[in-house]
Amino acid sequence: MARIIDLAAHPAVYATRLFAEVGHDVIRVESAAGDQVRRLGPYLGDREDLNHGVFHQYLNAGKKSLALNVQSSVGKQILVELCRTADALVVMAPPPVGEQDLAAANPRLVVTIVEDEEPEICAYARSGLLSITGHPGQRPVLMGGHVAYAATGALVAVATATALLAAEQNGQGDTVHVSLAECLQSLFEQAMVTYASTGRSTERRGYRGAVTAVSGAFPTQDGYSMFSIPSHPEGWRGFMSWVQDSVLLEDESLVEETERQEKKDFILDRLESWSRGFLKEDIVSEAQRRHIPASPVATPLDLARDPQLIHRGFLREVDHAGLGKMLFPIGALATVRGTPTGFAPRLGQHTTEILSELGYSTEERQALIESRVLWA
Amino acid sequence: MTTDVAEPAPTPSSQPQSPTPPLTGVRVLDFTQILAGPFCTRLLADFGAEVLKVETATRTDRTSATRPDPNAKGRQDRPPAFLNTNRNKRSIAINLKTPSGKGLATRLATVADVVIENFSADVMGRLGLSYDHLAPLNRRMIYVSMAGYGHSGPRREWTSMNMNLQAYTGLMMVNGAEGDLPTSISNSWNDYIGGLHATFGILQALAERRVTGKGANLDLAQFECSVSTLAPLLVASAASGRAPRRMGNRFSHAAPQGCYRCAGKDEWCVITIPDDDAWHALVGVVDAKLSDPRFDTLVARLRHHDEIDTIIEEWTSQRSKEEVESRLASVGVAVSRMRRIREVFEEEGPTAFRSMEDPPGHMTAATGVPFSFARNGIAPLAPAPNLGEHTEQALGEWLGLSPDEARALGEQGALV
Numbered sequence A: 001m002a003r004i005i006d007l008a009a010h011p012a013v014y015a016t017r018l019f020a021e022v023g024h025d026v027i028r029v030e031s032a033a034g035d036q037v038r039r040l041g042p043y044l045g046d047r048e049d050l051n052h053g054v055f056h057q058y059l060n061a062g063k064k065s066l067a068l069n070v071q072s073s074v075g076k077q078i079l080v081e082l083c084r085t086a087d088a089l090v091v092m093a094p095p096p097v098g099e100q101d102l103a104a105a106n107p108r109l110v111v112t113i114v115e116d117e118e119p120e121i122c123a124y125a126r127s128g129l130l131s132i133t134g135h136p137g138q139r140p141v142l143m144g145g146h147v148a149y150a151a152t153g154a155l156v157a158v159a160t161a162t163a164l165l166a167a168e169q170n171g172q173g174d175t176v177h178v179s180l181a182e183c184l185q186s187l188f189e190q191a192m193v194t195y196a197s198t199g200r201s202t203e204r205r206g207y208r209g210a211v212t213a214v215s216g217a218f219p220t221q222d223g224y225s226m227f228s229i230p231s232h233p234e235g236w237r238g239f240m241s242w243v244q245d246s247v248l249l250e251d252e253s254l255v256e257e258t259e260r261q262e263k264k265d266f267i268l269d270r271l272e273s274w275s276r277g278f279l280k281e282d283i284v285s286e287a288q289r290r291h292i293p294a295s296p297v298a299t300p301l302d303l304a305r306d307p308q309l310i311h312r313g314f315l316r317e318v319d320h321a322g323l324g325k326m327l328f329p330i331g332a333l334a335t336v337r338g339t340p341t342g343f344a345p346r347l348g349q350h351t352t353e354i355l356s357e358l359g360y361s362t363e364e365r366q367a368l369i370e371s372r373v374l375w376a
Numbered sequence B: 001m002t003t004d005v006a007e008p009a010p011t012p013s014s015q016p017q018s019p020t021p022p023l024t025g026v027r028v029l030d031f032t033q034i035l036a037g038p039f040c041t042r043l044l045a046d047f048g049a050e051v052l053k054v055e056t057a058t059r060t061d062r063t064s065a066t067r068p069d070p071n072a073k074g075r076q077d078r079p080p081a082f083l084n085t086n087r088n089k090r091s092i093a094i095n096l097k098t099p100s101g102k103g104l105a106t107r108l109a110t111v112a113d114v115v116i117e118n119f120s121a122d123v124m125g126r127l128g129l130s131y132d133h134l135a136p137l138n139r140r141m142i143y144v145s146m147a148g149y150g151h152s153g154p155r156r157e158w159t160s161m162n163m164n165l166q167a168y169t170g171l172m173m174v175n176g177a178e179g180d181l182p183t184s185i186s187n188s189w190n191d192y193i194g195g196l197h198a199t200f201g202i203l204q205a206l207a208e209r210r211v212t213g214k215g216a217n218l219d220l221a222q223f224e225c226s227v228s229t230l231a232p233l234l235v236a237s238a239a240s241g242r243a244p245r246r247m248g249n250r251f252s253h254a255a256p257q258g259c260y261r262c263a264g265k266d267e268w269c270v271i272t273i274p275d276d277d278a279w280h281a282l283v284g285v286v287d288a289k290l291s292d293p294r295f296d297t298l299v300a301r302l303r304h305h306d307e308i309d310t311i312i313e314e315w316t317s318q319r320s321k322e323e324v325e326s327r328l329a330s331v332g333v334a335v336s337r338m339r340r341i342r343e344v345f346e347e348e349g350p351t352a353f354r355s356m357e358d359p360p361g362h363m364t365a366a367t368g369v370p371f372s373f374a375r376n377g378i379a380p381l382a383p384a385p386n387l388g389e390h391t392e393q394a395l396g397e398w399l400g401l402s403p404d405e406a407r408a409l410g411e412q413g414a415l416v
Helices: A008-021 A055-061 A073-085 A101-105 A120-126 A147-170 A180-186 A187-200 A233-243 A246-250 A259-263 A264-275 A280-289 A305-313 A332-337 A351-357 A362-370 B038-048 B079-085 B099-110 B131-137 B160-170 B190-213 B224-229 B231-240 B276-285 B300-305 B307-318 B322-332 B342-351 B393-397 B403-411
Strands: A003-007 A027-031 A064-068 A087-093 A110-115 A174-179 A215-219 A223-228 A294-297 A315-320 A324-329 B027-030 B052-056 B092-093 B115-116 B143-147 B216-221 B257-259 B269-272 B334-337 B353-357 B360-365 B371-373
Touching: A003 A008, A003 A073, A008 A027, A008 A055, A008 A087, A008 A110, A027 A073, A055 B231, A064 A073, A064 A215, A064 A351, A064 B300, A073 A101, A087 A147, A087 B353, A101 A110, A110 A147, A110 A180, A120 A147, A120 A180, A120 B257, A120 B269, A147 A174, A147 A180, A147 B190, A147 B224, A174 A180, A180 A233, A180 A280, A180 B269, A187 B079, A187 B360, A215 A264, A215 A280, A215 B160, A223 A280, A233 B403, A246 A264, A246 B269, A259 B160, A294 B160, A305 B231, A305 B403, A315 B231, A324 B231, A332 B190, A332 B216, A351 A362, B027 B038, B027 B099, B027 B216, B038 B052, B038 B079, B038 B115, B052 B099, B079 B224, B079 B360, B092 B393, B099 B131, B099 B393, B115 B190, B115 B257, B131 B143, B143 B190, B160 B190, B160 B224, B216 B224, B224 B231, B224 B393, B257 B307, B257 B393, B269 B322, B300 B307, B322 B334, B322 B360, B393 B403
Parallel strands: A003 A027, A003 A087, A027 A064, A087 A110, A110 A174, B027 B052, B027 B115, B052 B092, B115 B143, B143 B216
Antiparallel strands: A174 B371, A215 A223, A223 A294, A315 A324, B257 B269, B269 B334, B353 B360
């Protein structure tokens, strides 16, 4: 088990979440005000405070919280002492303590420095990703749920874990620089390849006909379901043997994908009136039985009670302080390992424990609290 | 020399480096196809692992089948998406339908550090290459499966493709604003997410193996990887019994925040105003109508967001996105024009994307990694292999077989 010191802001905090998820000792260092991630709603039980934000609840689960003013000189000193006991530090640029001081304190330390230059929506627009998110010609949208930051965090995790493995092998730490702008650009490499090889710039494709002519989100009685009908003639025939639409069946040219592309809107409009007769679970089950790639278009509420996630142990019943028993997601890697992480800490919950470990007496800790270096 | 990308400035990952990449000596037997798995193994290759891609002539990686590209310049033996995803790997062509081919794959697995596949749940079992088949032969083996829904549960048989995962993981109903249609991103987002989680899981398993000497069985589900990235909203729904509000381009900590139409066809810019200082700077540039006491606080601006957006867009829609960006940036407002893929490529190609010579005399674009190590090395870029290019070499290096013995395997039907 490695010890990871976590000074990651939101764009990188999914990285330290992953380290906590696989069982490492992650210490989140926060200011007295508590970090930005604690302030992201929605809030559990509509309690808008530092402990009930859902992003904090998930992204900081299984971590310890040390409330320390790392801008003060004493605070910097304590951070260096903490780094002597650690294997990695994940921090935003510029770090509060210089790289050389950190390396001098602990030559085995991996220091990951994340460069984050602008707000999420600006970084997303500049990266090119905004231009491919949304419906054709309509207002593009930022991906929701700050999910782009989970992707950048996963890249930070991979970079850090690689340097950590090397440090364990050869006893030497490293400094890893991660650019969030480059991380976002790296997430559309297919579009890059398409442009480089054909000169075609990928655009927003919307929700229907995006893959094959007959693919996309089809309306049902209770939401949408997603289908992709393969482009070959058998795929179409198999689908029609189910749909039995007399008008579509009559037009034999439609066995060809090129014809279907030509008449896409006409076909999809007819199919939408067919799909509206079903519940999404029923239409998806029948499609899967017929080997047609299909799935519900789920909301997070659907997923919060999804049978697959419950069966696999991704969703587990926990007894949450204040909220009682509820199903809680433990993460993909914790699911594979079968070991759930703990809850997210209160601000400064582990300050006393960590400072004691570093050799600070009760009196010394009290003095640091009074001088506003520590909060416990 | 023909070229379809600008000649790059020297970059860390396009130049040979003296430090040894961290995963040097790690052998990866790679059965993965299309994108999620190959993206993972490409990262492992970037970190120095020896990735041996198992291919079958009769059924090559379906990246080829799904993305034919007759207009592609440069190499024609593989589609561009394949070339980019499988660079820095080696290729062995094995006929997995014959007993001797299966036997050969099994022997390779006994000397592999990592065996990885992203087939549907039952495929490796039918080939006699499941974790249960192989684990008794190699206790140090890290076996990674990346089926869409994993190898257990009521959805284990379900076929999954990128758009199905975008739909089922909640992404399409989280993107966009309340009342919007399901909203997608035009790339294989979930493949990257799955590949990154698998890579992290493998790095963790390698670190643990150093201590325990034992391998691992990672039955990952790409579905769960993507759901994990949206898990905070699941927590919200599980607690409240409600679907979270779709925020569109808005944010509770900044108002106004949005994507605004600019002059021209389908041109846009984004603006975000986190505090009152930024607001006053915006008001000073945009329109006196915004100078209204009703908009003085963040809470008030959140309440009147629609009205404010209308005024801002009246101003932006009469100006080019470049003008909007430069005028607002000059007063310290956080703003960015929406760049298209073409613009990103043209403006940043040499730094955002690497290039390598493949085939000889032709520079072709390749993606690097978005980070750098001060001390550790990253493998230099090398072209994707031809089908079966390394069959004989791998049989020699992994199994100690001579060229004659390799030929004998071919005669038994193991190779293609």
